[in-house]
Amino acid sequence: MYDCIIIGAGPAGLTGAIYLLRNGKKIKIIEKETIGGKITSSSRVENYPGFKSISGSELADNLYDQVTYLGGDVDIEEVLKINDGKIKEVVTDEGIYQTKTIIIATGTHYNVLGLENEDNFLGNGISFCTVCDGSFYKNKDVAVIGGGNSAIINAIYLSSICKTVYLVVRGMSLKGDKKFINELLTKDNVKILYKSKVIKYLGNDELDGIIVNNDNKEIKINVSGVFLSIGQNPETELFNGLIDLDNDNYINAGEECRTNVLGIFVAGDVRSKKIRQLTTAINDGTIAALNVIDYLSSNKDKE
Ligand SMILES: Cc1cc2nc3c(=O)[nH]c(=O)nc-3n(C[C@H](O)[C@H](O)[C@H](O)COP(=O)(O)OP(=O)(O)OC[C@H]3O[C@@H](n4cnc5c(N)ncnc54)[C@H](O)[C@@H]3O)c2cc1C
Known part of the structure; x- marks a missing residue:
């Protein structure tokens, strides 16, 4: 007892x-x-x-x-x-x-996005943990999804490992601590896409891209990894x-x-x-x- x-x-x-x-x-x-x-x-x-x-x-x-x-x-x-x-x-x-x-x-x-194929790519292109999985994407392009502190910190962290980090933000601004936002904005290899949401994961066995609705335009981004930071x-x-x-x-x-x-x-x-x-x-x-x-x-x- x-x-x-x-x-x-x-x-x-x-x-x-x-x-x-x-x-x-x-x-x-x-x-x-x-x-x-x-x-x-x-x-x-x-x-x-x-x-x-x-x-x-x-x-x-x-x-x-x-x-x-x-x-x-x-x-x-x-x-x-x-x-x-x-x-x-x-x-x-x-x-x-x-x-x-x-x-x-x-x-x-x-949380996950709930898109088709998401389950197949979880742990195989889609991750939640930059510390655990970031190094798998050394010198590659990745996307971080989200606009709060976790997403911002993840993007900063990945910017020192990856070639390009796309930060896909649903709203028109970031919702994190000013200190982290300021640091993020100094990173030349981070590209922030506002008014954007992922609508499709691309790839067969491995993830090789995402389709993003960016301010009502569909764009294809080639990435090897997606880090979900959406609550x-x-x-x-x-x-x-x-x-x-x-x-x-x-x-x-x-x-x-x-x-x-x-x-x-x-x-x-x-x-x-x-x-x-x-x-x-x-x-x-x-x-x-x-x-x-x-x-x-x-x-x-x-x-
Ligand atoms: C990427 C990231 C960055 C963060 N950065 C910060 C930060 O800088 N500063 C800050 O203050 N906070 C930060 N947070 C938030 C912080 O991590 C949480 O507020 C904190 O971990 C909450 O602690 P908890 O013990 O309540 O829950 P959790 O940390 O979620 O722990 C709950 C545990 O319960 C276990 N569990 C669940 N169900 C069961 C079950 N049925 N049986 C047995 N075990 C179970 C889970 O596996 C888990 O290990 C961050 C979070 C994330 C994800």
Whole structure:
């Protein structure tokens, strides 16, 4: 029996783990893919207090180191279901685990364009992660799709590896930090296409181009790689029916990170909120963990 099972080992889940481990709680951290969560795919983080500039994977390694230093570890399993009750059950592809409390920190996943052939090219020409896949496109032409911070940072990163980087922006302007936009604009090999959207992927076995609707004109761009940076969706499908979700399927919970189900807490990007950043994720991880500790001590007498 665990005191708490944390679902998701991103910054929110790992922060929660640090607080619970330091409090002597028996916990299990479950992660289905990448320890450290989404930030591992970012080449540069420059707004995380305490670090002028750090790569996402280094930040994730530091967090994981801290968890293992405190005696914790992360189990690579996928949570498929949770059953509520006084004792809660977490069902994964590996087993069923009993716990007194749960922190849901499952984050979000990347959006795709939903075009024909997209599935075939995912991982084979279409990528989300410049740090992981950028070097495959050394001296080649690539496109980054999106107009926010992730897209801008990805385009800057790729500009030092690739021959030409096309930044395909749906709107008429970029929606990122001024600092990143200014840096992007100094890159001679980045070509920004405003009022543009990809309408077709080209290629047989491998991607070799895209058709873009550019201000109502169709243009063909020869690229070997496409990096999608067009936002995210919450990982909440498996909680549907048990946990209250908002209209966009994020978990409804206030700043206290308590869900509608007693003993089940939420932390990070998966929570309904306006700002999704590392700092807001670790903020939630802290609050959820401290509320778990509170919940466990106030329910101790009733056991
Ligand atoms: C390219 C990129 C660059 C970014 N740059 C910055 C930046 O510079 N500064 C900043 O503040 N933020 C940045 N962010 C945002 C930041 O990464 C997120 O706000 C942060 O990762 C949220 O942490 P989280 O723990 O809530 O969720 P996530 O990082 O999404 O982690 C959730 C984890 O839960 C796991 N999971 C999901 N479902 C299950 C399941 N069923 N079973 C088990 N595990 C599951 C996932 O695999 C994932 O590892 C960036 C994001 C991206 C993608």
